[in-house]
Amino acid sequence: MKGGAVLAIWAADPEGLAAELDAQLDQLAVFRERRGRTTLLLMDDGADALWLAAKLARGELPGAEAGKHRVVIAAGRIAVSGAGLVGRPVDDCVALLGASADGTTLAVGAIGEIEAPGVERARLGPEATGAALWQRDIWSLEWPGGDRTATELPSLLAGLERESPFFGRLADIEALESAWQGSVQGGARRVAFVSGEAGVGKTRLLARLAARLAGGGATVLYGRCREDSEGAFESLAEALTIEGEPPDWARPGHEPDSELEVRAAVASRLAELSESAPVLLLIDDLHWADRATIALLQHLLDADPAIRGLAVAAFRGQEVEEGTPLAAALASVRARAETVDRKLGGLALPAVSEMAESMLGEVDPGAGELVEMIHAESGGNPLFARELIRSLSESGALGRESEGSAPVGAISLPASVTETIRRRVDRLGEEATETLKFAAIYGPEFESQVLARAMGRNPRDLDGTIAAIERAGLIVQRERAAYAFSHALVARALVESCGPAERGHIDRLLAEALEEGIEANMMARSEALARHWLRADPPDPERAIRYCEIAGQRALAAFRSDAADELFSAALELHGEESDIRRCRLLLGLGRAQLHSGAPEFRDTLLSASRIALALGDDELLAASVLANNRGMFSASGVLDPEKIAMLEATVERLDEDAPELPLVLATLAVELAFSGEDRRFALSDRALEAARRLGDERTLASVLIIRFVTIWTEWTLRERLENMAEAVEIADRLGDPVLQWRAVHWHAVALLQNGEVERCEELVEREVKLARRFGDPVAIWMSTYTRANMALIRGRLDEADELAHEAMRVATESGQPDAVLTFGAQLVMFRWEQGRMAEVQAPIAQIAADNPGVPAFRPAVALACTEGDMFEEGHAVLARDYENRFAGFPPDVASLAALTMYSHACAEIGDAEIGAHLYERLEPFAGELVYAGISVWGDVEHPMARLASLTGRHSTALELIERSLARFEAIPAPTWLARARLDAARIHLGRGRAEDRARALEYLDLAVEGAERYGAATVLRRATVLRENVRAGELIAPISSGRGGGRKRLGMQQRPILSMEGDAWRIVSEGRQIQIKDSIGIRYLAELIQHPGVEMHAVDLQAGPQDARVSAGRNGDAEIAGDDAGPVLDDEARSAYRARIEELRSDIEEAERFNDTERVSRLREELEAIAEELAAATGLGGRDRKTASQAERARLNVTRAIRRTIARIATEDPRLAEGLDRAVSTGSFCSYRPLDGAESWTVRIGERS
The missing domain is CATH 1.10.8 (Helicase, Ruva Protein; domain 3)
Known part of the structure; x- marks a missing residue:
C-alpha cells in the first residue's frame, strides 16, 4: 500500500465527467476507477485533490454541472488491486457518498484542514452524515462564487497545461494564489516576481497558475519579451491581443505619438477588462524587456482607476545585473508595492x-x-x-x-541539454570557456589557485574571470577560494566538449599543479591526484597507483566505500597480476570496500588476499585479510564456509600466543562455527575473551565481546550476553567509533528484548538506526531495518512492520547477503502469524525449510502454518517427526528457543498431550524471557507454557502462567500478543470448567475480539468470535485432548443435521435452526465431504467432480497427482479473461441495482469477490506473477479457499454450526470431514439445480 489521497465523485453524467477527466486531469491521478456513477481518483497530493474538488464544486468542468454531483476526499493508505482501489480511505469515500446529498463536498480527517484558496469549511458531527463509525472529523467544504464561468487560456499556456505535466511547486502556487486573493479581494496593489535559471520551469508555473485562476473566472493575459525583439512594448501587445485582434496602438501602420500614449492606452484597456473579471497579467522573460516596456510596467502601479488583478513577471535572476534599467525598476517596484518573490530552484x-x-x-x-x-x-x-x-x-x-x-x-548528454549549456557558456567569451573547461575537469568543486597554476595564469586576472562566471550563475562560491558548478550537467557538458588528448593534457597539468606545495595537504588531495594521474597524458602508472592506495584508505575511513572500490580497482588494473605485497594490500582494501558497499564479491577478493599473504609469510596481512572477511557475525545462517574456516585455522596456527591479532582471529573462527553443532566454538570464544583481556586493548576487547554474542547465543546464556554487551557499549562509547558502537548497541538491544526490557530496547534501536545511517554499511542498515520491523510488530503496527520487512529484504538482496531470503522468510512467518494469514505462506515456508536443512527452526514454522490454516493433520505429522528423537535436531543456538515456542503453539492447537508435556519441560527453565531469535520475536515463554499446561490438564498452573503473560503484554504494550493471550486465557478457563469460568472467559473473549479487530489479527478474531458465540449460546468447547487419542470434542450436537440442495440454494437444518445458503462451488465441495465422513479426497479430484473425488478416496494416501510444469498461477489469457469478466460483472451489478434485484446483486458480488481473490492470489510481490508448483498446488489453494469461504458464510447465520464444521473439516492437498465426538451424521440430499 502507498500513502495518497482518494477523491470520489458521484456524477449525474458520469460519461461526460469521465471524458473531461480523460482530456484534462489524468496528469493529477495515479489511478482512476469507475463504479457505476462513482468515479474514484487516486492522487499523490491532497492539495491537488482539493483543487479539483473546487473546480467540480464551481461547475468548471464540462459534464460536471454545479449542484448535480457529490464529492468526498479522504487520505491514507491505499492500494491498487486486481479489483480496483482498496483501503480505508476508499471505503470511507464510497460510504460517505451514500450518506451525502447532491451538490456537497465532504473531506475526511486532516485533509479537510488543508488550506485552499476560497474554501469555506465546517466540521460536521456524526449525526449529520450518519457516519458515527468513522470516529474522526468530517468536513463540509464550499467554494462561494461557483457561478463564475471559466475563461480560456492563451494558446501557449493552454498547450503547456494540456501536454506538459506539472510537478511539485505547490508552495509557489499557494503563494501566488494568496497574492491574487489579496489583490482582488483586498484591493492592495500587488506584483509578483518569479525568477530562476533557464529550464527551471518558470513558464510552466505561470501556466499552472493561469489554469487555476482562469477556472475561477479570471481574465488571463500573457506576453513574452524576446531577445531579438525589434520594437518596444512587444510583450504587452501580445498580451492584449484578444481573439486575434491586437490593440489599436499595435496595429500595423499605426505609430503612437509617444510612450505616454501607449502607457495610457494599456492602463485604460486593463482597467476596462478588470471591470468584468479580475485580470491576471503574465509577462515572461522580463530579463529581455526593453526600457520602454519596463517603464510601462512601473506606470501600471500608479494607474487610475486601479486595475483589479495581479501582474506576475518571470525572469532569469542571474541575468539581471546591477545598474541595469531592469534592476533599478525591480528595486523601485519593491519599494512602492507589495511584492511576492518566488525564486525557483530545482525540483525535489x-x-x-x-x-x-x-x-x-x-x-x-x-x-x-x-x-x-x-x-x-x-x-x-x-x-x-x-x-x-x-x-x-x-x-x-x-x-x-x-x-x-x-x-x-x-x-551521453542529450543535444538539447548541451546546446542550452553551450549558449550560456559562449556568451561569456573564450577566456571564461577555457577556465570552465579546466574547472570541469578538476572536479565538481575547484580552487582558483590550483586553476591559476595549471593554466599559467595570474591569480588576480583569473579571479576576475571567475567572478564573471559566478554572476552568470554557472558556478557558486563554497569557501574563500573554492567554487562549485551550479549543476553537475554543466561540468559534464564542458568535459564532453573536450577531446581525449585535450582532456589528458589538462589532467596532467592539474595533477602537477596539485603536487606543488603538497606537503601540507597531500592526504586531503590524494583522491584528486589519483583521479588526474589515472587520466593524465602522458601517463605515470606508479604515481597513479600510489595515490589510489592512499585515497582508497582515506575513503574507507570516511565510510565512502563506493569511492574506495573504484580507487582500489583502478590501482589493481594498473598493477597487474603479480602476487606481491602491494597486490595483497590492494586486494585487502578492495575487499573491505566491497564488504561495506554490499558487493558479494568481497569474500573471494579477501580470500585471494589471504592466499597471497599466506604464501608470502606475511602474518600481519594474513590476519588483517581473514578478519576483514567477516560481516560481524557468521557468514550465513545455517551453513558453514569451509574456505573461510580453513584460512582462519591456518592463521591461528601461525600467530604467537601474544600476537595482538590472535583474540579477534579466535573469536572470528568461533563465530564461523556457530552452526557446526560443535562445542568447540564455545572453547574458542572463551580462549579469545581471555586473550583479549590479557592483551589490554579496549578496541580488541569490545570487538571480541560483540562477536561472542552470536557465538554463545543459546537459551541458556542470556545473563552472560547481557553483561558482555553492557561492557561492549561502554567501551565503544568511550572510543567513539561509530561502527563499533552500532555493533555493540544492536546486540545489546537484542539481549534487552529477550530479557523483556522493551522500552530500553526501543531506545537502543533508535540509536542503532542513526548510527547505521551515519556510516552507511548495508549490513548495518539491513539489520537495523528488520529490527525496526520487529519493534513495530510488538507495538501492533502490523502494516508498518510488513513494509519494513520488505525494505530489509530489498537492502539484503541488493547487498548480496547470502541469507536474505531466509531472514525475510523468518520475519514473514512471524508477521503472517500475527495477521492471521500464516496459511498463505505455508507452501513457501515449507520450501525454505527444505532448502535450508541447517536452519531447523523452519520446520516448526511449517507446522504452525498448517494449524493456522486448520490443516491439523499435516501440522501434526511435521511435529511428530521431530518428536521421535525428542527434538534432538534443534541444538542450542540462536533459533532453538523460538523453534520450541512455535512447536508449542502448534501442539496446543493440534492437541497432542504427550508431546505437549515434553515441550513444557523444555520451555520451563526460560520462563520470564521474551522469545527472540534476532530476526523474529514470538511473545514470551509463559504463553505457550500456559497452553501446554492446559492441554495436559494442569489448569491452575495454566491460569497462573497466562495471567503473567497478560500482565506483561499489557505493560509493554503488545496488542496483538495480548489479543491472542486473551483468547487462550478464555480457552483455559473453559477447559477448567468451573461455574465462574464462563463469565471470565466471555470477558477475555470480548477483549480478544476488540483487540484483534482493531489491530488486524484475523485468525484470533475468527476463533474468538466463533468461540464467544458458542459460549453465549451455552455450549462450551471441551478441553483439547491428546491428538493421538482422538483430538477435540464438541458437546451438544444431538440432532441429525440435514444438508439439502433445493433449486439455486442449499437448506441447512441443525439443532432446530434452519438457514439457506446460495449455491456455490464451496458448498458443493462441503456437501461431497460431509456425504462421505472419514474419507480423504484429493483436492484435484474434488475440483473435477463428485465421481473423481470418490475414486480418489480409494487411492493410497501417499499417491502423487501428476501435474503440469511450474508456471504462473494464471496465464495471460486467463488473467485477461478474468479482467474482462470483472468489467461484465460490474455492468451487471449496476443493472441489477437499477432493478432493485438484491438477490442477483448478491450473487454477482460473490462471483466478483471470488475473481478478485483469485487475481490477488496469482500476484506476488511487486505485482509479479506468482508461480505455482503444479496442478495439485493450485487445486489445494482453490478448494481450501472455497470451503473456508463457505464455512465463513455459514458463520454469519449460525456461528455454532460453523465452529463445528471448522473443526471437523480438514483442507489441504487431501480434504476430509471427520465428525467430532458425539456428533450426529448428516443427511445429505443433492438434487438438480433449477
Whole structure:
C-alpha cells in the first residue's frame, strides 16, 4: 500500500465527467476507477485533490454541472488491486457518498484542514452524515462564487497545461494564489516576481497558475519579451491581443505619438477588462524587456482607476545585473508595492520521480537509485531532468523493466541539454570557456589557485574571470577560494566538449599543479591526484597507483566505500597480476570496500588476499585479510564456509600466543562455527575473551565481546550476553567509533528484548538506526531495518512492520547477503502469524525449510502454518517427526528457543498431550524471557507454557502462567500478543470448567475480539468470535485432548443435521435452526465431504467432480497427482479473461441495482469477490506473477479457499454450526470431514439445480 489521497465523485453524467477527466486531469491521478456513477481518483497530493474538488464544486468542468454531483476526499493508505482501489480511505469515500446529498463536498480527517484558496469549511458531527463509525472529523467544504464561468487560456499556456505535466511547486502556487486573493479581494496593489535559471520551469508555473485562476473566472493575459525583439512594448501587445485582434496602438501602420500614449492606452484597456473579471497579467522573460516596456510596467502601479488583478513577471535572476534599467525598476517596484518573490530552484526528488513515472508510464522499483542520480546530476532542473530521463529511456537504462544499473554518467548528454549549456557558456567569451573547461575537469568543486597554476595564469586576472562566471550563475562560491558548478550537467557538458588528448593534457597539468606545495595537504588531495594521474597524458602508472592506495584508505575511513572500490580497482588494473605485497594490500582494501558497499564479491577478493599473504609469510596481512572477511557475525545462517574456516585455522596456527591479532582471529573462527553443532566454538570464544583481556586493548576487547554474542547465543546464556554487551557499549562509547558502537548497541538491544526490557530496547534501536545511517554499511542498515520491523510488530503496527520487512529484504538482496531470503522468510512467518494469514505462506515456508536443512527452526514454522490454516493433520505429522528423537535436531543456538515456542503453539492447537508435556519441560527453565531469535520475536515463554499446561490438564498452573503473560503484554504494550493471550486465557478457563469460568472467559473473549479487530489479527478474531458465540449460546468447547487419542470434542450436537440442495440454494437444518445458503462451488465441495465422513479426497479430484473425488478416496494416501510444469498461477489469457469478466460483472451489478434485484446483486458480488481473490492470489510481490508448483498446488489453494469461504458464510447465520464444521473439516492437498465426538451424521440430499 502507498500513502495518497482518494477523491470520489458521484456524477449525474458520469460519461461526460469521465471524458473531461480523460482530456484534462489524468496528469493529477495515479489511478482512476469507475463504479457505476462513482468515479474514484487516486492522487499523490491532497492539495491537488482539493483543487479539483473546487473546480467540480464551481461547475468548471464540462459534464460536471454545479449542484448535480457529490464529492468526498479522504487520505491514507491505499492500494491498487486486481479489483480496483482498496483501503480505508476508499471505503470511507464510497460510504460517505451514500450518506451525502447532491451538490456537497465532504473531506475526511486532516485533509479537510488543508488550506485552499476560497474554501469555506465546517466540521460536521456524526449525526449529520450518519457516519458515527468513522470516529474522526468530517468536513463540509464550499467554494462561494461557483457561478463564475471559466475563461480560456492563451494558446501557449493552454498547450503547456494540456501536454506538459506539472510537478511539485505547490508552495509557489499557494503563494501566488494568496497574492491574487489579496489583490482582488483586498484591493492592495500587488506584483509578483518569479525568477530562476533557464529550464527551471518558470513558464510552466505561470501556466499552472493561469489554469487555476482562469477556472475561477479570471481574465488571463500573457506576453513574452524576446531577445531579438525589434520594437518596444512587444510583450504587452501580445498580451492584449484578444481573439486575434491586437490593440489599436499595435496595429500595423499605426505609430503612437509617444510612450505616454501607449502607457495610457494599456492602463485604460486593463482597467476596462478588470471591470468584468479580475485580470491576471503574465509577462515572461522580463530579463529581455526593453526600457520602454519596463517603464510601462512601473506606470501600471500608479494607474487610475486601479486595475483589479495581479501582474506576475518571470525572469532569469542571474541575468539581471546591477545598474541595469531592469534592476533599478525591480528595486523601485519593491519599494512602492507589495511584492511576492518566488525564486525557483530545482525540483525535489519526489517530483523528479513523478516526472519519470509520467514519462515512462511506470518505473521499475530497481531504478530508484538511477532517478536519484538524475536528480543529483540535473540539480532538479526540469528541462535537464526531462531530457536525461528521455535519453536514459531510449538507451534502455530506465523504464518499466530496466534494472536501473546504468549510471547517468555513462549516457551521453542529450543535444538539447548541451546546446542550452553551450549558449550560456559562449556568451561569456573564450577566456571564461577555457577556465570552465579546466574547472570541469578538476572536479565538481575547484580552487582558483590550483586553476591559476595549471593554466599559467595570474591569480588576480583569473579571479576576475571567475567572478564573471559566478554572476552568470554557472558556478557558486563554497569557501574563500573554492567554487562549485551550479549543476553537475554543466561540468559534464564542458568535459564532453573536450577531446581525449585535450582532456589528458589538462589532467596532467592539474595533477602537477596539485603536487606543488603538497606537503601540507597531500592526504586531503590524494583522491584528486589519483583521479588526474589515472587520466593524465602522458601517463605515470606508479604515481597513479600510489595515490589510489592512499585515497582508497582515506575513503574507507570516511565510510565512502563506493569511492574506495573504484580507487582500489583502478590501482589493481594498473598493477597487474603479480602476487606481491602491494597486490595483497590492494586486494585487502578492495575487499573491505566491497564488504561495506554490499558487493558479494568481497569474500573471494579477501580470500585471494589471504592466499597471497599466506604464501608470502606475511602474518600481519594474513590476519588483517581473514578478519576483514567477516560481516560481524557468521557468514550465513545455517551453513558453514569451509574456505573461510580453513584460512582462519591456518592463521591461528601461525600467530604467537601474544600476537595482538590472535583474540579477534579466535573469536572470528568461533563465530564461523556457530552452526557446526560443535562445542568447540564455545572453547574458542572463551580462549579469545581471555586473550583479549590479557592483551589490554579496549578496541580488541569490545570487538571480541560483540562477536561472542552470536557465538554463545543459546537459551541458556542470556545473563552472560547481557553483561558482555553492557561492557561492549561502554567501551565503544568511550572510543567513539561509530561502527563499533552500532555493533555493540544492536546486540545489546537484542539481549534487552529477550530479557523483556522493551522500552530500553526501543531506545537502543533508535540509536542503532542513526548510527547505521551515519556510516552507511548495508549490513548495518539491513539489520537495523528488520529490527525496526520487529519493534513495530510488538507495538501492533502490523502494516508498518510488513513494509519494513520488505525494505530489509530489498537492502539484503541488493547487498548480496547470502541469507536474505531466509531472514525475510523468518520475519514473514512471524508477521503472517500475527495477521492471521500464516496459511498463505505455508507452501513457501515449507520450501525454505527444505532448502535450508541447517536452519531447523523452519520446520516448526511449517507446522504452525498448517494449524493456522486448520490443516491439523499435516501440522501434526511435521511435529511428530521431530518428536521421535525428542527434538534432538534443534541444538542450542540462536533459533532453538523460538523453534520450541512455535512447536508449542502448534501442539496446543493440534492437541497432542504427550508431546505437549515434553515441550513444557523444555520451555520451563526460560520462563520470564521474551522469545527472540534476532530476526523474529514470538511473545514470551509463559504463553505457550500456559497452553501446554492446559492441554495436559494442569489448569491452575495454566491460569497462573497466562495471567503473567497478560500482565506483561499489557505493560509493554503488545496488542496483538495480548489479543491472542486473551483468547487462550478464555480457552483455559473453559477447559477448567468451573461455574465462574464462563463469565471470565466471555470477558477475555470480548477483549480478544476488540483487540484483534482493531489491530488486524484475523485468525484470533475468527476463533474468538466463533468461540464467544458458542459460549453465549451455552455450549462450551471441551478441553483439547491428546491428538493421538482422538483430538477435540464438541458437546451438544444431538440432532441429525440435514444438508439439502433445493433449486439455486442449499437448506441447512441443525439443532432446530434452519438457514439457506446460495449455491456455490464451496458448498458443493462441503456437501461431497460431509456425504462421505472419514474419507480423504484429493483436492484435484474434488475440483473435477463428485465421481473423481470418490475414486480418489480409494487411492493410497501417499499417491502423487501428476501435474503440469511450474508456471504462473494464471496465464495471460486467463488473467485477461478474468479482467474482462470483472468489467461484465460490474455492468451487471449496476443493472441489477437499477432493478432493485438484491438477490442477483448478491450473487454477482460473490462471483466478483471470488475473481478478485483469485487475481490477488496469482500476484506476488511487486505485482509479479506468482508461480505455482503444479496442478495439485493450485487445486489445494482453490478448494481450501472455497470451503473456508463457505464455512465463513455459514458463520454469519449460525456461528455454532460453523465452529463445528471448522473443526471437523480438514483442507489441504487431501480434504476430509471427520465428525467430532458425539456428533450426529448428516443427511445429505443433492438434487438438480433449477
